[in-house]
Amino acid sequence: MIVFYRRSERVWILKNVGEGTAINVAIRNYIDNDNVRDEVILYPVTPDEEIRLDYLKGPAVKLVANYVNIFGQDPHHSICSQDLNEIRGGKLKDNVVPFAQGHESLVDNWPVTRLSVL
Numbered sequence: 030m031i032v033f034y035r036r037s038e039r040v041w042i043l044k045n046v047g048e049g050t051a052i053n054v055a056i057r058n059y060i061d062n063d064n065v066r067d068e069v070i071l072y073p074v075t076p077d078e079e080i081r082l083d084y085l086k087g088p089a090v091k092l093v094a095n096y097v098n099i100f101g102q103d104p105h106h107s108i109c110s111q112d113l114n115e116i117r118g119g120k121l122k123d124n125v126v127p128f129a130q131g132h133e134s135l136v137d138n139w140p141v142t143r144l145s146v147l
Contacts, residue, residue: 030116031074031094033109041082041089042144045074051096056082057121059091062110067129069139073099081142095120 030047031054045051054071074080074096085092091110097103104120131139 030105031096031107032114032116033089033092033094033107034114035112039087041085041092042079043071043074043082043094044079045076048076050075050099051094052099052101054094054096057093057095057124058085058089059093061090063124064126065124065128067131069130069141070132071141072133079144081144083140083142084138093121 030045031051032044032046033041034044035041043054043056050073052073054074055068056071057068058066060066069082069084071080089109091108093109094107096105096107104118106117106119106121108115108117108121133139133141
């Protein structure tokens with residue numbers, strides 16, 4: 030289970046609060062409730078791992094994480110809107126409008142910082 034939150038420095042952080050590793054993690058940043066600004070794909074996210082989404086600046090209208098378990102099964106998506114998180118089963122339907130896509134390995138365009146697990 031993935032959630033989003035911000036600390037005092039106002040940078041969005043993704044955290045895996047579940048018991049298993051999330052793979053095929055795709056983070057969508059919406060400019061309104063229906064239109065996606067961009068999507069970044071992350072490497073697998075282990076339990077309790079936190080990732081600073083440094084490329085996201087300021088408030089977000091809506092953030093969505095699509096992901097599956099380590100076996101590539103049991104799709105889920107987490108939605109954060111107005112600082113509230115909701116976790117649902119199934120994959121969020123694809124948006125047909127073109128938007129920017131990237132991968133966390135492209136740090137110049139999609140900087141993320143993986144924080145150590147305590």
